[in-house]
Amino acid sequence: MGQRKKPEGGEKKKLRGSAFQREFLLFLILFFIIWLLSYFLTRRLPGFVDWTIMAVTREVAYFLELLGYNFTMSGPSLTFHTAHGGENLVVVSECTGLYTTIIYLSIIGAYPARIGEKLIGVAIGVPAIHALNLVRMVFISLVLYHRRELFDFFHGYLWQVGFVIFMLLLVIVWMSKIVKPAPAGAPQ
Amino acid sequence: MSENTNEGSVRGAAAHEVLFFFLRLIGASIVLYLIYYFLVGKPYVQFIALLAKPILSVFGYPIIMTEAARITEDIALNPFVFLSLVAATLHVSWRVKLRGAGIGLVILALANTLTVTLVFVSNYRNSEAWWTGTELLNLTNNFFLPILLWLVLLPIRSAFSFFRDRNA
Numbered sequence: 001m002g003q004r005k006k007p008e009g010g011e012k013k014k015l016r017g018s019a020f021q022r023e024f025l026l027f028l029i030l031f032f033i034i035w036l037l038s039y040f041l042t043r044r045l046p047g048f049v050d051w052t053i054m055a056v057t058r059e060v061a062y063f064l065e066l067l068g069y070n071f072t073m074s075g076p077s078l079t080f081h082t083a084h085g086g087e088n089l090v091v092v093s094e095c096t097g098l099y100t101t102i103i104y105l106s107i108i109g110a111y112p113a114r115i116g117e118k119l120i121g122v123a124i125g126v127p128a129i130h131a132l133n134l135v136r137m138v139f140i141s142l143v144l145y146h147r148r149e150l151f152d153f154f155h156g157y158l159w160q161v162g163f164v165i166f167m168l169l170l171v172i173v174w175m176s177k178i179v180k181p182a183p184a185g186a187p188q
Numbered sequence: 189m190s191e192n193t194n195e196g197s198v199r200g201a202a203a204h205e206v207l208f209f210f211l212r213l214i215g216a217s218i219v220l221y222l223i224y225y226f227l228v229g230k231p232y233v234q235f236i237a238l239l240a241k242p243i244l245s246v247f248g249y250p251i252i253m254t255e256a257a258r259i260t261e262d263i264a265l266n267p268f269v270f271l272s273l274v275a276a277t278l279h280v281s282w283r284v285k286l287r288g289a290g291i292g293l294v295i296l297a298l299a300n301t302l303t304v305t306l307v308f309v310s311n312y313r314n315s316e317a318w319w320t321g322t323e324l325l326n327l328t329n330n331f332f333l334p335i336l337l338w339l340v341l342l343p344i345r346s347a348f349s350f351f352r353d354r355n356a
Contacts, residue, residue, distance in 0.1 A: 020345070024339075028336075031332075036324070039327070100331055103327070103332055156221070156265060157217075157218075157221050160265040160269065160330055160331075161217050161268065161269050163331070164335065165210070165213055165214060165217060165272075167331070168335060172209075173206060176203075176206055
């Protein structure tokens with residue numbers, strides 16, 4: 001009595017597997033809770049979304065001005081005066097990187113890691129997503145200015161495919177470089 | 189000291205693994221995006237619009253195929269993100285990859301069909317609540333579902349050393 005047999009071989013693997021499944025399920029539940037709450041918060045705060053749209057528009061305008069491009073800005077809309085006529089770029093909420101940032105934060109928030117590690121993830125990830133979004137916006141503005149026919153092609157790839165890849169890169173780098181495995185049996 | 193050296197080399201190997209995974213991912217995504225843009229995109233968009241037609245009729249609304257195709261064009265890139273992730277993953281047999289890719293593509297097609305249906309329902313009902321739900325579903329489908337399916341349908345834990353080390 002009192003002498004419990006240590007799980008071995010297949011049994012150990014099975015235990016590890018079920019622990020992982022529990023951890024993964026908990027991650028998914030937490031992810032969706034954070035994602036839903038944050039998304040609904042943005043719906044309740046339309047002023048904040050408008051502010052991010054204007055901030056991104058102003059930043060894109062700043063860089064285009066720096067590069068010497070000819071355009072006018074009216075609210076969240078940039079009109080480029082190109083050789084082939086006027087081209088209009090309207091910045092909407094999806095162009096701000098806000099939702100990608102929220103999804104990234106939901107992943108970081110739901111993943112089993114220490115608070116300090118999560119804060120490092122936020123401190124690195126949020127500015128990185130914002131910077132990438134700015135590069136993307138300036139780049140597609142230049143495509144619209146010079147090669148209008150390629151706009152849809154680059155917009156599609158850089159908006160969705162590029163963003164998912166970059167977000168995943170940030171998450172994996174954070175998981176592999178910042179998050180340290182918890183010592184066996186220790187709660188996180 | 190030897191433990192530190194060992195840990196350092198493990199971390200270095202993990203960094204290489206992550207770097208090469210992302211290089212493969214970018215390569216695969218560019219190839220697949222070109223295939224989508226020039227070959228598969230239009231038929232896929234029409235296929236999703238056709239799938240949405242009977243579901244929309246359950247709600248008693250007609251589908252406008254040109255509009256459905258336009259909406260699908262904006263939301264239908266997630267299969268290519270998912271396939272790029274599958275293609276870039278090493279140390280997983282082709283059989284497992286094909287099985288995972290097949291199941292994932294079916295799920296993503298259904299998710300995209302649901303989104304197209306909800307866009308039409310939201311539009312016909314002119315309801316803010318339906319639009320909110322549709323946008324939420326669309327964002328989840330585009331930015332999280334491909335990653336989730338990749339994690340669930342492929343044995344990712346055994347494909348990456350840092351996951352293996354975490355769970356050892």
